[in-house]
Amino acid sequence: MTGKREEILDAALALADERGLAGVSMRAVAQAVGVTPMALYPHVRDKAGLLDAMLGRLLSTVTQASPEMAGAADWRTRLRAFADTARGLSAGHPWATTLLFSRPAVTPDAVLLVDLLYRALLDAGVPPAQVPRVERLVSTYVLGWIASEAGGRFGPGTLDPRGRRGRLPEGGLPGHARVAAWLDPPVDWDAEFAADLDDLVRLVESVAARG
Amino acid sequence: MTGKREEILDAALALADERGLAGVSMRAVAQAVGVTPMALYPHVRDKAGLLDAMLGRLLSTVTQASPEMAGAADWRTRLRAFADTARGLSAGHPWATTLLFSRPAVTPDAVLLVDLLYRALLDAGVPPAQVPRVERLVSTYVLGWIASEAGGRFGPGTLDPRGRRGRLPEGGLPGHARVAAWLDPPVDWDAEFAADLDDLVRLVESVAARG
DNA sequence: CGTATAGATCTACAGTGTAGAGCCATGACC
DNA sequence: GGTCATGGCTCTACACTGTAGATCTATACG
Numbered sequence: 001m002t003g004k005r006e007e008i009l010d011a012a013l014a015l016a017d018e019r020g021l022a023g024v025s026m027r028a029v030a031q032a033v034g035v036t037p038m039a040l041y042p043h044v045r046d047k048a049g050l051l052d053a054m055l056g057r058l059l060s061t062v063t064q065a066s067p068e069m070a071g072a073a074d075w076r077t078r079l080r081a082f083a084d085t086a087r088g089l090s091a092g093h094p095w096a097t098t099l100l101f102s103r104p105a106v107t108p109d110a111v112l113l114v115d116l117l118y119r120a121l122l123d124a125g126v127p128p129a130q131v132p133r134v135e136r137l138v139s140t141y142v143l144g145w146i147a148s149e150a151g152g153r154f155g156p157g158t159l160d161p162r163g164r165r166g167r168l169p170e171g172g173l174p175g176h177a178r179v180a181a182w183l184d185p186p187v188d189w190d191a192e193f194a195a196d197l198d199d200l201v202r203l204v205e206s207v208a209a210r211g
Numbered sequence: 212m213t214g215k216r217e218e219i220l221d222a223a224l225a226l227a228d229e230r231g232l233a234g235v236s237m238r239a240v241a242q243a244v245g246v247t248p249m250a251l252y253p254h255v256r257d258k259a260g261l262l263d264a265m266l267g268r269l270l271s272t273v274t275q276a277s278p279e280m281a282g283a284a285d286w287r288t289r290l291r292a293f294a295d296t297a298r299g300l301s302a303g304h305p306w307a308t309t310l311l312f313s314r315p316a317v318t319p320d321a322v323l324l325v326d327l328l329y330r331a332l333l334d335a336g337v338p339p340a341q342v343p344r345v346e347r348l349v350s351t352y353v354l355g356w357i358a359s360e361a362g363g364r365f366g367p368g369t370l371d372p373r374g375r376r377g378r379l380p381e382g383g384l385p386g387h388a389r390v391a392a393w394l395d396p397p398v399d400w401d402a403e404f405a406a407d408l409d410d411l412v413r414l415v416e417s418v419a420a421r422g
Numbered sequence: 423c424g425t426a427t428a429g430a431t432c433t434a435c436a437g438t439g440t441a442g443a444g445c446c447a448t449g450a451c452c
Numbered sequence: 453g454g455t456c457a458t459g460g461c462t463c464t465a466c467a468c469t470g471t472a473g474a475t476c477t478a479t480a481c482g
Contacts, residue, residue, distance in 0.1 A: 026439065038440075039461050047439065098309075101362035111384065118386025128390045132398075136365075137407050141348070144355025151312035154347075173322065175329025179342045187343075196348050203414050237470060249471075250430050258470065
């Protein structure tokens with residue numbers, strides 16, 4: 001019965017969503033399935049294998065439920081759909097972002113997502129020789145962004161700008177001084193992500209025009 | 212004696228470098244210092260505190276040993292110096308990248324690095340209102356890149372392109388098909404990183420020109 | 423000298439992943 | 453029908469993890 005494997009993954013996913021990655025222990029998953037910890041091993045080989053499988057499941061739900069990304073729309077909207085989908089996924093499953101960095105795109109679903117980006121870039125006019133590089137550039141940025149959001153890098157620092165300045169030699173932060181006015185108000189992260197994507201779209205256009 | 216704290220951090224850094232982040236346990240650090248595990252707690256409060264302090268130490272060595280980044284050189288070379296420094300740091304200390312995503316730039320050294328980037332962007336002519344956003348864009352990309360390298364996302368997949376195609380419905384990867392010629396040869400990662408930085412420099416120029 | 427204090431220690435607890443041996447029901451074969 | 457193998461499951465055990473709590477000790481100060 002490979003149905004047992006799906007059952008295990010379901011339980012692990014649920015656990016990760018409500019208690020975080022740290023809450024996914026073999027014992028906890030086993031208890032959720034109603035079985036002893038060691039009973040999981042014939043199905044997942046390893047804890048690392050379990051985590052890989054969890055990520056695979058997540059990606060498969062993405063590729064199945066995002067027809068607009070593959071549709072015939074403008075490459076720009078497809079690229080943005082990819083980015084927004086990734087961001088939405090990580091918002092719902094913050095634990096997944098850590099895992100995304102640790103393995104190459106190797107499952108069929110991950111490869112399919114890469115292919116979607118390849119097609120968008122080709123349609124944009126990027127020379128085929130440059131497509132893999134630009135795909136990595138874009139996806140690296142997007143992954144970095146969602147990892148920052150999920151991991152707390154964008155969270156409010158414990159030192160506010162004024163406090164920061166106080167800890168350093170006077171005039172040690174001329175850059176901060178000149179942009180101070182735009183440092184204090186809270187950031188609209190949705191708008192910033194959209195603005196970044198606009199810039200990346202322009203970057204792609206520039207690569208295409210030069211090619 | 213805060214010298215004990217430095218001793219602990221030295222041991223922890225050395226341990227992380229040679230055995231990875233997983234090798235940094237309180238017991239292992241304590242043994243390296245020649246003391247019992249609980250003796251560390253007056254100095255670092257927590258394991259999380261220890262990790263934070265380790266990252267801080269690493270960043271401080273960077274800010275102290277990179278005068279070329281702060282020099283009066285062209286903003287482009289300063290930006291590239293920042294990126295190369297970050298990449299070099301993560302190459303020597305792969306464990307640090309994970310940590311970089313989990314805390315906002317909060318230590319004096321981290322803020323100093325951000326300030327370096329602020330100044331480069333200001334010198335490039337980026338409107339002050341946009342500087343914080345573009346700084347986050349650039350550093351997010353750079354962090355994403357080094358995390359990918361350190362974590363293995365760029366490593367060779369266990370499925371080569373041919374194997375990938377075989378697992379999917381015929382014609383399921385038209386994007387891969389069209390760039391297949393540039394998918395098989397091994398990638399020169401140094402060159403790719405440099406090319407990406409060229410594109411980011413152009414992005415910055417474009418933002419500056421528009422502002 | 424006596425005493426406060428801060429650092430180091432020891433013990434213990436509740437976890438973790440997983441190796442190894444044994445149990446037991448199912449199905450295949452003579 | 454009887455025998456046997458196989459594969460999923462259980463139980464036990466081991467070597468770890470971070471750290472709470474109580475105790476001990478050596479130093480500095482009134």
